[in-house]
Amino acid sequence: MNTSQQATLYTTLLSIMHVAMVNALVQGGTNVCGGTGFETYPVSYAQRYTTYCGGFIPCTLYRTAYRIEYRLASGVLRCCDGWEEDNGQCIRPVCDPPCQNGGTCVAPNDCNCPAEYEGQICDSDINECSGSHGGCDSICTNTIGSFYCSCPSGYTLNGDGRSCDAVCDPPCQNGGTCVAPNDCNCPAEYEGQICDSDINECSGSHGGCDSICTNTIGSFYCSCPSGYTLNGDGRSCDDKDECLYNNGGCQGSCFNNMGSFTCNCGSGYHLADDNLQCLDAGAEKSDQQPRQL
Incomplete structure (x- = not known):
């Protein structure tokens, strides 16, 4: 294949490819419109070129070549206004001017805006602090495309980014x-x-104790004097009957008193100095005294 034939084939292929692209739209297809428009067509012309004649002498010859030209025609298929072609189909909407701030063109001149923006092309910032105050407990500050919460002096912003805790x-x-x-x-x-200061619960009402109230750090407790035992309520005191256990330690008789007990010996005996043992009456006498435990 000589140079002239190669050039002719190349231009013819270009024309066929272009016509195929124009004819990719289907009559009656979605968003496909017909009307007057420009179409392409191949035009032949004599292309001059230089070569060698007889092997040594340069000479000028002519060959047929093709170029693509445009002409006004009716019935040309095209995408309807507001749509662009995508892979042979008019399915891509056109927003002019284009959507801003991450908005998406979902229909001709119809932008779907992110939550922070509004307007026909998503160019207007939404004030999140209006209405619900952005959900902030205290101070709401609007920014372009967002907002933030803050707290007055003496407070700190909580981990949720909205509520305030006192400091x-x-x-x-x-x-x-x-x-x-x-x-x-x-x-x-x-x-x-x-x-940081402990309250003395024993002051004033005596902690509610019947007898002894002892204050501790952060608390208190009640107790009873000798001869008494703390009741189940933890506050009142009951007399302790010392004679119930081992006869109070008395060698003779044991008599319970409020808060104490007394030992007594039979006829011919008297109490020893420990007020527990009984001695023969002939031994050294000792005054009978109640035994305090």
Whole structure:
């Protein structure tokens, strides 16, 4: 195949390819319109070229070549206004001007906007702080395409990014809760600005104890004097009957008293100095005294 034939074949292929692309649209297809438009067609012309005649002498010859030209024609298939061709189909909508800020063109001049923007082409910022205050507990600040929450002085932003927690500095002690800037709500056993002072429960009402009240850090307890035992309520005292166990240690008879007991010996005997043992009456006498335990 000589040079002239190669050129002719090349231009002819270009023309066929172009016509095939134009004819890819189907009459009656979705968003396909017909009307007056430009179409392409091949035009032949004499193309001059230089070669060698007789092997040595340069000479000028002519060959037939083709070029693509355009002409106005009716019945040309094209995508309807607002649509572009994509792989032989008019399925790509056109938004002019184009959608902004990540908006998507879903129909001719119809943009689907992200949540932070509005407007025909998504070029208007939405103020998230209006209406519901952005869900912020306190301060809502609008930004382009977003917003953020913040808190007034004395408060700190919580982990949820919306609610505020009061700040107590120094922090509340002993289980106290910070309810306002530097304001601690203390449990019943403590007081003070940061709940660091123990309350003496034994002052005033004596802690509700019948007898002995002992204050401790953060609490208290009741107890009873000798000869008494603490009741099940943890506050009142009952007399202890010492004679019930081992006869109170008496060698003779044991008599229970409120808070104490007394040992007594039979006729001809008297109590020893320990108020427990009984001695023969002929031995050295000792005054009978109640035995306190």
